[in-house]
Amino acid sequence: MAVMETEQDLSALAEQSHARWIGARICAIGKSASTQGNLRDIASRRNRQRALRAAAPRLGSHEHGRNNMKPSRKQTSLLAAASLACAIVLGLATASNAAVAATTTKVPDGARPMTAAELYMLYHDKSWRWPDGAGRMQNTDRRFSAWVDGTGGQSWAEGRWAITDTGRLCLEATWHAASGQFPAKTCFVHRIFDGTIYQKRETGGAWIVFRHPTTEKTDEATNLIADDLVSQRLEALKTSLTVRKTE
Incomplete structure (x- = not known):
C-alpha cells in the first residue's frame, strides 16, 4: 500500500x-x-x-x-489551463484592435516615457474591454480583476496593477481556470509625443497608436471605459468554475 x-x-x-x-x-x-x-x-x-x-x-x-x-485526462486539462494562462501573458488585451495592431507604427525620436501620474489618469478606475473579456484597474488598493470567456476557455483573475515613471503599466494576477490556477504578469510600455500616446506590450509587442490627440474610433484607448465591465461577470465565472470543479 x-x-x-x-x-x-x-x-x-x-x-x-x-x-x-x-x-x-x-x-x-x-x-x-x-x-x-x-x-x-x-x-x-x-x-x-x-x-x-x-x-x-x-x-x-x-x-x-x-x-x-x-497523457491522462488530468494532464491534458492542466496543459489546456497552462495554455490559457500563456495567452493572457502574451497580451490578450492588445488583440482588441487587430486593424491598428497590424499596421507598422514608428515612434518619433522625440517621444518620451509617460509618467506614473499620466498613466494613472489614463487607467485608474477604468475597464479595459477585450474581444473575449475585460480587465478593471481599480483605484482602491490598485486592485486588478479580469475575466475571459472565449474559444480558449473560461478564466478569471485577481491581483494588482502598477505604474512607473518609465511609462510601464503592469498587470499581475493569479488566473483561475477549471483545471488550476496560474500566475501571470503582463506589462505595457507607453510613449507620448505631441499628444499622441504610443503603446506596446513590453515583451514581443509591436508599437501601436494607443490614442491620437483627438481620439479616433480605431484608437485602442476607446476600449478604456468608466463602466464596470468586470465585477458581475467575474463573480458569475467564479461560481461556474467552482461548481464545475466539484462535479
Whole structure:
C-alpha cells in the first residue's frame, strides 16, 4: 500500500510538472530578468520530472507503465489551463484592435516615457474591454480583476496593477481556470509625443497608436471605459468554475 501511494504521488507530480513546463515553453517569454528566474524553476522542475519518470516504472505495475504511454485526462486539462494562462501573458488585451495592431507604427525620436501620474489618469478606475473579456484597474488598493470567456476557455483573475515613471503599466494576477490556477504578469510600455500616446506590450509587442490627440474610433484607448465591465461577470465565472470543479 505504501508503494502504491508513493507511485500515485510521483505520477501526479510528474503530470503537473510536465504540463506547466509545456505551458511555459509555449509562452516563450524568457527575455526579462524576472522570467529568467522562472526558467530556472522550470529547468529544476524538468529535472525532477525526469527523475520521477525514471523511478516510476520501478515502483509501478505493467498496467501503470502502459498508462504512462498516453497523457491522462488530468494532464491534458492542466496543459489546456497552462495554455490559457500563456495567452493572457502574451497580451490578450492588445488583440482588441487587430486593424491598428497590424499596421507598422514608428515612434518619433522625440517621444518620451509617460509618467506614473499620466498613466494613472489614463487607467485608474477604468475597464479595459477585450474581444473575449475585460480587465478593471481599480483605484482602491490598485486592485486588478479580469475575466475571459472565449474559444480558449473560461478564466478569471485577481491581483494588482502598477505604474512607473518609465511609462510601464503592469498587470499581475493569479488566473483561475477549471483545471488550476496560474500566475501571470503582463506589462505595457507607453510613449507620448505631441499628444499622441504610443503603446506596446513590453515583451514581443509591436508599437501601436494607443490614442491620437483627438481620439479616433480605431484608437485602442476607446476600449478604456468608466463602466464596470468586470465585477458581475467575474463573480458569475467564479461560481461556474467552482461548481464545475466539484462535479
